[in-house]
Amino acid sequence: MTSQEQIKEQQRVDSVIHQITAKIKSVSMEYAKAKTEMKLVQENYSANTSVNYIEVDDRIETSADLQQQRALASRLIENEQIIAGQLRTYQDLEKSPYFGRIDIQDPEEPTPEQLYIGTASFTDEKQNFLVYDWRAPISAVYYNGTLGDVTYDTPAGKQLTKLTKKRQFLIQHGQIQSMFDTNETVGDELLQHVLGQQNDETMQNIVATIQREQNDIIRDTRSDLLVVQGVAGSGKTSAILQRIAFLLYHSRQELQADQIVLFSPNKLFSHYISDVLPSLGERNMRQVTLAEFLSQRLLGLDVETLFDRYEKANQLTTTQEIYQRFKSSAAYMHQINDYCQRLTPDHFKFNHIYFEGRIFFDRAEIEKIYQSLPALQPAERFLRTKNILIKRLKRRIGQETKAKWVTDQIDQLSDEQYHDLLGTKRRRDFQALDDEADYIARKIVTRRLRVIYDAIYNNYFLDTYSQYADFMQQVTPPTGINQDDMSLDAKHFLNEIEYHRCPLVDAAPLLYLRDLLTGGGQNHAMQHLFVDEMQDYSIAQLQYLHHAFPKAHMTFLGDSEQALFKAVESPESLLKRLKAAFNVHRPRLLKLNRSYRSTAPITTFAKALLPDGDQIEAFSRPGDLPRMIMRYDTESGLEALAQEAARLRQTNGTVAILTKNLNQAHLIYQKLHHQSDDVTLMTDADLSLPKGTLVLPIYLAKGLEFDAVIGWDVSQTNFPDQRYTGTLYTIATRAMHQLVLMSIGQVSPLIASDKMPQTVLQIEHELTN
Ligand SMILES: Nc1ncnc2c1ncn2[C@@H]1O[C@H](COP(=O)(O)OP(=O)(O)OP(=O)(O)O)[C@@H](O)[C@H]1O
Numbered sequence: 078m079t080s081q082e083q084i085k086e087q088q089r090v091d092s093v094i095h096q097i098t099a100k101i102k103s104v105s106m107e108y109a110k111a112k113t114e115m116k117l118v119q120e121n122y123s124a125n126t127s128v129n130y131i132e133v134d135d136r137i138e139t140s141a142d143l144q145q146q147r148a149l150a151s152r153l154i155e156n157e158q159i160i161a162g163q164l165r166t167y168q169d170l171e172k173s174p175y176f177g178r179i180d181i182q183d184p185e186e187p188t189p190e191q192l193y194i195g196t197a198s199f200t201d202e203k204q205n206f207l208v209y210d211w212r213a214p215i216s217a218v219y220y221n222g223t224l225g226d227v228t229y230d231t232p233a234g235k236q237l238t239k240l241t242k243k244r245q246f247l248i249q250h251g252q253i254q255s256m257f258d259t260n261e262t263v264g265d266e267l268l269q270h271v272l273g274q275q276n277d278e279t280m281q282n283i284v285a286t287i288q289r290e291q292n293d294i295i296r297d298t299r300s301d302l303l304v305v306q307g308v309a310g311s312g313k314t315s316a317i318l319q320r321i322a323f324l325l326y327h328s329r330q331e332l333q334a335d336q337i338v339l340f341s342p343n344k345l346f347s348h349y350i351s352d353v354l355p356s357l358g359e360r361n362m363r364q365v366t367l368a369e370f371l372s373q374r375l376l377g378l379d380v381e382t383l384f385d386r387y388e389k390a391n392q393l394t395t396t397q398e399i400y401q402r403f404k405s406s407a408a409y410m411h412q413i414n415d416y417c418q419r420l421t422p423d424h425f426k427f428n429h430i431y432f433e434g435r436i437f438f439d440r441a442e443i444e445k446i447y448q449s450l451p452a453l454q455p456a457e458r459f460l461r462t463k464n465i466l467i468k469r470l471k472r473r474i475g476q477e478t479k480a481k482w483v484t485d486q487i488d489q490l491s492d493e494q495y496h497d498l499l500g501t502k503r504r505r506d507f508q509a510l511d512d513e514a515d516y517i518a519r520k521i522v523t524r525r526l527r528v529i530y531d532a533i534y535n536n537y538f539l540d541t542y543s544q545y546a547d548f549m550q551q552v553t554p555p556t557g558i559n560q561d562d563m564s565l566d567a568k569h570f571l572n573e574i575e576y577h578r579c580p581l582v583d584a585a586p587l588l589y590l591r592d593l594l595t596g597g598g599q600n601h602a603m604q605h606l607f608v609d610e611m612q613d614y615s616i617a618q619l620q621y622l623h624h625a626f627p628k629a630h631m632t633f634l635g636d637s638e639q640a641l642f643k644a645v646e647s648p649e650s651l652l653k654r655l656k657a658a659f660n661v662h663r664p665r666l667l668k669l670n671r672s673y674r675s676t677a678p679i680t681t682f683a684k685a686l687l688p689d690g691d692q693i694e695a696f697s698r699p700g701d702l703p704r705m706i707m708r709y710d711t712e713s714g715l716e717a718l719a720q721e722a723a724r725l726r727q728t729n730g731t732v733a734i735l736t737k738n739l740n741q742a743h744l745i746y747q748k749l750h751h752q753s754d755d756v757t758l759m760t761d762a763d764l765s766l767p768k769g770t771l772v773l774p775i776y777l778a779k780g781l782e783f784d785a786v787i788g789w790d791v792s793q794t795n796f797p798d799q800r801y802t803g804t805l806y807t808i809a810t811r812a813m814h815q816l817v818l819m820s821i822g823q824v825s826p827l828i829a830s831d832k833m834p835q836t837v838l839q840i841e842h843e844l845t846n
Pocket residue numbers: 268271272281283286287288291307308309310311312313314315316636673674779780781782810
């Protein structure tokens with residue numbers, strides 16, 4: 078490209094930045110004004126809240142006044158937040174106003190038009206677009222089109238235009254660092270540059286370099302079930318986040334960030350991705366891990382986590398494995414549904430409702446209510462039972478108001494307490510003095526019996542656990558286990574419940590049964606459900622999520638090769654199973670085969686670990702060959718590890734030592750942290766990733782990436798057979814720039830196999846088998 082051309086482009090950059098700076102100035106003034114206004118209201122508000130109440134009437138007036146001020150304050154806060162958001166967007170644009178340019182010529186136009194694309198739109202005073210948002214319909218051409226005739230979607234339908242030029246820019250601090258014209262989606266030069274950089278503490282947005290197949294995921298607004306199977310490092314997580322930003326832009330009026338929920342693999346990951354949406358001027362969606370979601374819904378129980386499962390996964394007997402598979406299947410959930418539909422009223426397991434240690438509503442009474450109702454859907458019948466119980470509770474409250482303890486309590490009330498009970502009522506609202514006393518008595522009894530109301534409201538009168546155990550005893554078992562085995566398992570489940578524990582595999586089925594019988598548990602407001610690392614979810618769990626968010630469009634992303642303890646399944650068969658389980662209309666499967674995270678030598682090694690690794694395409698970024706270091710006892714292995722970690726740290730911001738399990742992570746940490754204060758042991762409770770040397774079990778590193786990775790003890794003892802292929806592959810693919818593997822004793826046959834080309838690994842010692 079001629080330097081003349083670059084000078085011209087730089088002049089445009091300068092001119093746009095000049096206008097952005099002017100805009101920042103005016104918005105800053107607006108912001109300062111909004112802040113002052115806010116402060117005034119706040120001062121006024123706190124002056125009012127310290128008023129002494131003398132008369133009830135005063136209090137009512139003051140509180141109306143306060144309410145008005147509160148509403149005003151929240152409006153001002155909202156306004157202040159909007160302006161602050163705009164300011165942040167302009168400040169980002171000021172450093173790098175855009176990253177792309179397209180020249181397009183519409184059929185009826187004599188000359189092409191030049192459009193510039195950036196992370197947000199920017200218009201001049203006459204509302205001419207100086208920068209187009211990357212999510213605008215026309216911007217799709219930048220990501221999708223090669224030069225020539227192209228079409229793009231608009232609200233009015235498909236539009237045809239001719240793409241005559243596509244130019245990419247790297248602009249930093251207002252200066253064009255490089256620019257290229259390209260016919261590709263996004264040229265490799267820019268991608269090389271971005272991917273070669275050191276890892277940041279949090280993930281970056283990828284809008285400047287989105288690839289065509291990623292763009293398909295981001296801009297899909299049609300599918301109700303979008304399944305993305307992508308190899309490690311192919312940008313699945315990145316695509317989710319840009320997709321959310323796109324959806325928020327696309328449906329600005331109807332969709333709010335808190336109507337989108339993302340299930341993420343762990344809390345570290347939640348933090349890791351938390352900057353992407355704000356960097357695109359959007360609020361973050363809701364984020365939750367499966368463990369958090371299940372324990373919120375099963376309050377009082379200690380629900381086994383995926384991490385507990387990883388730690389135990391290889392201790393399961395064959396029969397236990399059959400249970401696990403069965404309870405993870407759509408067939409099991411289907412049987413729960415059938416069971417609930419067929420359940421006769423005399424098979425309901427009701428609980429007594431207790432009050433202060435004594436039975437308040439007897440289970441027999443509840444049973445009778447339920448049985449007396451017409452044969453409706455279980456949930457409807459349950460709701461009616463609930464309403465009758467609440468009516469009876471109200472009646473009991475009415476009777477109790479006459480009790481002596483109530484009159485005694487009224488006599489002892491202070492003025493303040495009395496007014497408190499009166500609430501917004503005034504003396505003149507009552508016809509007679511008795512009415513007022515009655516009102517107060519009711520309030521007192523209602524407060525005391527509130528726990529009963531809560532118990533009814535929360536369905537505590539159904540013994541869900543016994544009901545689920547009853548289901549297990551009736552279920553048709555799969556081949557390999559019989560009815561007696563299922564009964565034993567039901568006993569085991571109830572025994573766990575005694576200790577307030579719930580096995581992970583039972584959590585979703587249990588909740589499903591509870592929801593079907595009680596009619597609860599569904600959130601109809603959620604419009605999009607995203608599940609990252611879907612290979613770690615069972616179909617039963619996914620089905621429960623679909624039930625819990627019935628209106629939500631689903632986007633599930635995963636890599637079956639990274640399943641840490643599950644057989645690999647082809648994406649097509651997975652989609653088929655999901656389609657059958659979910660009853661969706663517009664399912665779509667997309668695949669991402671190109672891996673961007675790691676250097677080409679690392680990806681080449683990682684793909685050689687897999688039986689069907691050929692489909693993985695390495696991005697052509699050069700780097701060192703992965704190294705294999707062998708030692709023959711743990712002590713010298715740990716020595717070598719310490720040296721290796723220190724060596725890698727000299728050139729890398731983060732070095733992660735990844736282990737198979739928590740015990741091994743502890744062992745390493747014990748040894749290393751005495752030698753260096755740069756070492757951190759990461760646990761499930763950690764929320765952020767520091768720089769330095771990190772030690773963590775692989776399941777906590779899911780979805781994350783590090784400058785350098787040391788895979789600890791990839792020996793035959795630790796990784797004996799193909800059940801560990803997924804684990805090893807996941808370890809190797811966490812590395813961006815450098816990968817070292819260490820083995821104590823003979824190397825795992827997964828690595829030391831005939832299939833592994835000798836050229837993909839640099840070996841420090843000869844392999845012994
Ligand atoms: N189009 C792109 N432009 C720039 N960087 C990209 C692009 N696509 C992916 N990357 C980078 O590649 C790395 C891997 O992306 P991401 O974590 O989204 O992949 P993933 O498929 O979710 O990986 P995994 O399944 O292994 O966790 C990230 O650093 C991401 O920023």
